[in-house]
Amino acid sequence: MSTSTNAQKLPEAFTDFKPSIKVASPGRINLIGEHTDYNNGFVMPTAIDKKIYFEFKENGTDSTCRIYSATYNAYLEFDHNNLSISEKSWENYVLGVTNEIKVLGKSLKGFDCIIKSDLSTGAGISSSAALECGFASGLNALFDLGLSKVEITQLSQKAEHNFVGNKCGIMDQYASVMSKQDHIILLDCESLHAEYIPADFKSCKLLLLNTNVSHNLADSEYNTRRQECEAAVEVIQKKYPEVKSLRDVNLEMLEEFKAELEGKQYQRARYVIEENERVINATTAIKAGELNEFGGLMYGSHDGLQHNYEVSCPELDFLVEFSRDKDYIYGSRMMGGGFGGCTINLIEADKIDEYVAEAAEAYFKKFNIKLDTIAVSPSEGTIVEKL
Ligand code: GAF
Secondary structure, three states, X not given: OEEEEEOOOOOHHHOOOOOOEEEEEEEEEEOOOOOOHHHOOEEOEEEEEEEEEEEEEEOOOOOEEEEEEOOOOEEEEEEOOOOOOOOOHHHHHHHHHHHHHHHOOOOXXXXXXXXXXXXXOOOOOOHHHHHHHHHHHHHHHHOOOOOOHHHHHHHHHHHHHHHHOOOOOOHHHHHHHHOOOOEEEEXXXXXXXXXXXXOOOOOEEEEEEEEEEEOOOHHHHHHHHHHHHHHHHHHXXXXXXXXXXXXXXXXXXXXXXXXXXXXXXXXXXXXXXXXXXXXXHHHHHHHOOOHHHHHHHHHHHHHHXXXXXXXXXXXXXXXXXXXXXOOOEEEEEEOOOOOEEEEEEEEEHHHHHHHHHHHHHHHHHHHOOOOEEEEOOOEOOOEEEEO
């Protein structure tokens, strides 16, 4: 059982708070490779310099856990021996992480935790993974749980599956914890092999344009996409039992099953197979400094997400279209789960102000919504400090 309130009156422990652990837990961007992670494919994310900050201390009790979110003025108190899913979405991230730590047989005591954030929620830059992984990292350090960084990403993913109900892949958690300053990660989501590639885009920068919309289809459609991909794999496995996921399928094989696959399964699978190929080609292009080539792959990714995977929305499509005839923009695409959030753009740094002004005016005229930018740079993953 848990109690939660808007924190009108804070427990005394939070007024003179002396932490023994501090954690800085970042959000992430993804250059290319969307909806490929839960299909055991390839992604290219990195952490950003926008973070959730945690402070932890033991509170002398056996099992009372008290969390105060200073940014959202919210308070949650629970007993770690008696955990259940909450009606409040944000609470399920921390309750879920606590639950997964207990499932691993680790022992906890009571603790207090303060959370602050400069990471926007609903913008598709994965405040969820930052919350889960930062919280898990803090408890790991506070109680010497001996969890490795990869174990932290995995238990955080499970928390999201089991308490939040979102059957996400591993990309966001991995990027939040494992990223390295000024690098992007080519992550194989099957083996979790990571190659760190210098984030060198010459005179260009990565720019996020935030649509400021978050259509509520996101959660239900996300799980539906995952089911559609898994259903396609089941059909393919009847002839090719060695196929474990869409990662093991190529376009030629997929064609054999076109008539058998139901509903949208063919086009979903086609998108995933093509997107995996784009990530591999993007790696070569980035290493060779071929920004035109990489940008073309970004547009290809967006087209697939819009037409075959159908997770985009009019606001994202508008922004990507708006960028297409600008010779100083190499590529643009929706980023993350979809149905809102941000586009990611590769743009000449000295053109950013001019472009943002033009795009914001056109976007407002079309949707009557303010367009925001989020400045990001590839950053280090979770940082834990023992005081
Ligand atoms: C969300 C999920 F959490 C990730 O696992 C990933 O699937 C992404 O959507 C789409 O690429 O961020």
